[in-house]
Amino acid sequence: MNVEILIAGVCTLGVWSYLYKMNPVFRVFESIFIATAMGTSFAFALNYVITNAWYPLSKGNMIGLIPLLLGAMCFFTFVKKYRYLYRIPIAFCVGIGTALGMRGAIQVNLFDQIRATITPIIVSDPLNTFNNIIILFGFISVLTYFIFTIRQRTTSKTIMTLSNLGRYFMMAGFGCEVGQGFLTRMAYFNGRLQLLERTDAIYLIPIAIAIVIADFTLVRQRRGKASQDRA
Amino acid sequence: MTEKSIFSKLDNIDRRILWLIFIAFCSIPVFYPLGLPITVTKPTLDLVNAIKALPDGSKIFFEDDYTPLGHQEVTPECIAIVRLLISKKMYIVFASFYTPEAALWPPYIFNVALSKEVEAANYKYGVNYAFLGFIPGGDTSVSAFCLKIRQVANVDYYGTPLDQLPIMNNFEKIQDFNFCVTSGSTGLAGMLSQMQAPYKMPMVILCMGNDYSNMVRYYQAGAIKGLTSGLRGAAEIEMALNTPGEGMSSMDIVQGGFLLLVTFIIIGNISYFVAKYRSKPLQEGNKR
Numbered sequence: 001m002n003v004e005i006l007i008a009g010v011c012t013l014g015v016w017s018y019l020y021k022m023n024p025v026f027r028v029f030e031s032i033f034i035a036t037a038m039g040t041s042f043a044f045a046l047n048y049v050i051t052n053a054w055y056p057l058s059k060g061n062m063i064g065l066i067p068l069l070l071g072a073m074c075f076f077t078f079v080k081k082y083r084y085l086y087r088i089p090i091a092f093c094v095g096i097g098t099a100l101g102m103r104g105a106i107q108v109n110l111f112d113q114i115r116a117t118i119t120p121i122i123v124s125d126p127l128n129t130f131n132n133i134i135i136l137f138g139f140i141s142v143l144t145y146f147i148f149t150i151r152q153r154t155t156s157k158t159i160m161t162l163s164n165l166g167r168y169f170m171m172a173g174f175g176c177e178v179g180q181g182f183l184t185r186m187a188y189f190n191g192r193l194q195l196l197e198r199t200d201a202i203y204l205i206p207i208a209i210a211i212v213i214a215d216f217t218l219v220r221q222r223r224g225k226a227s228q229d230r231a
Numbered sequence: 232m233t234e235k236s237i238f239s240k241l242d243n244i245d246r247r248i249l250w251l252i253f254i255a256f257c258s259i260p261v262f263y264p265l266g267l268p269i270t271v272t273k274p275t276l277d278l279v280n281a282i283k284a285l286p287d288g289s290k291i292f293f294e295d296d297y298t299p300l301g302h303q304e305v306t307p308e309c310i311a312i313v314r315l316l317i318s319k320k321m322y323i324v325f326a327s328f329y330t331p332e333a334a335l336w337p338p339y340i341f342n343v344a345l346s347k348e349v350e351a352a353n354y355k356y357g358v359n360y361a362f363l364g365f366i367p368g369g370d371t372s373v374s375a376f377c378l379k380i381r382q383v384a385n386v387d388y389y390g391t392p393l394d395q396l397p398i399m400n401n402f403e404k405i406q407d408f409n410f411c412v413t414s415g416s417t418g419l420a421g422m423l424s425q426m427q428a429p430y431k432m433p434m435v436i437l438c439m440g441n442d443y444s445n446m447v448r449y450y451q452a453g454a455i456k457g458l459t460s461g462l463r464g465a466a467e468i469e470m471a472l473n474t475p476g477e478g479m480s481s482m483d484i485v486q487g488g489f490l491l492l493v494t495f496i497i498i499g500n501i502s503y504f505v506a507k508y509r510s511k512p513l514q515e516g517n518k519r
Binding site for chain 1 (some may be wrong): 250254258262300383390441442445488
């Protein structure tokens with residue numbers, strides 16, 4: 001019997017116990033999950049600082065001193081007198097981030113998208129033609145929905161209809177996202193289910209069921225007693 | 232005491248009963264595979280064909296950025312693609328820029344999931360493939376990495392200096408690679424804006440299910456050569472390559488669960504509208 005698999009099984013059932021009701025076991029495993037994730041991230045980040053800044057610095061390469069100092073300045077946020085100093089590294093990061101973001105994001109998020117929208121409507125494949133018509137109508141109607149400079153209710157019926165159509169297009173888009181999101185959750189669920197049912201962790205399922213039944217019975221008995229006392 | 236109709240009972244059903252039905256229903260394919268059909272979509276087919284079209288021995292930069300949460304979805308996709316890359320004797324360099332835990336996946340794929348294939352292909356660490364691990368900094372790191380790899384990475388995942396890895400002698404900057412595979416969730420937009428757009432790097436994306444609708448516009452705009460998402464994407468890749476794996480074996484559970492959910496939604500909506508229809512005339516004062 002693999003101990004690691006059993007621990008993974010216990011953790012899975014512990015988190016799933018929330019489906020029955022909120023309970024201390026769930027809270028414990030929730031905290032363990034968050035703490036493990038934070039601990040791993042911290043260990044990786046620390047390891048990177050040591051290998052890429054501290055070691056070169058100890059060998060006389062002074063370039064590592066700049067990011068180390070900037071990083072250390074972030075901690076001034078805890079010292080009231082020198083709090084203004086933490087703004088320097090933040091400004092540095094925001095400045096670089098914005099500049100870098102502007103460089104490529106405009107190309108992929110604006111120019112490429114505009115180019116992809118301007119396509120011939122009728123093509124040889126009828127399905128693609130249908131798609132292009134949907135893109136055209138979707139684009140115009142969603143754009144109309146976001147025209148805030150004209151009061152839509154006082155303008156023509158056509159603009160109102162287009163605006164409503166745009167809303168439906170957006171709703172369809174959001175619906176697709178929700179569906180995809182559910183598919184993602186199903187994949188997570190699938191992994192856990194396979195762990196529980198295709199490995200040694202399967203022996204944990206009857207134990208979990210027994211605990212749930214015992215709790216359910218106890219709660220019912222307590223409720224019965226309480227109502228009898230009240231009567 | 233008014234007698235409750237079946238619809239109002241359905242409207243107020245205990246959610247725990249629904250969870251129980253859901254778990255029981257999804258457990259069926261674990262023991263008895265249903266063999267529900269899977270079709271390969273065009274973005275996935277384009278992804279596979281783009282990699283297949285590369286000459287043997289091409290140099291691939293593989294960026295993986297997903298947390299343990301995405302492991303169940305994205306790792307099967309990565310495994311299917313790495314299997315193809317190995318079969319074509321390609322040189323692969325892994326790195327992650329946005330998620331620290333992502334550095335764990337490449338060693339898992341090579342040392343655990345595909346250990347037999349790696350051994351059969353006589354793939355050697357440091358010669359045919361390398362793991363650069365997590366390089367923090369997000370967009371800034373990607374940009375610096377593209378200009379000069381050793382600016383941001385001096386050692387690999389195991390702490391070995393890059394100069395001691397023969398494979399890394401071929402790489403100074405991003406243009407030294409022929410192709411890029413990006414996987415995960417957090418770093419997709421950054422990779423597109425910092426690597427694909429400025430350097431016109433041919434790229435494919437293996438994303439998580441909930442990122443697909445965001446990413447499909449980049450595929451339609453031609454920014455990426457191919458796209459696939461989640462466990463279904465893994466199944467599609469395996470189907471296209473005729474190499475059954477974790478993706479195909481898991482699709483029954485995913486599709487079965489999805490079908491059940493759709494059934495719940497339909498029943499829930501019917502009961503809601505019927506309850507609404509029945510209560511409306513009473514509210515208006517018309518006795519039925």
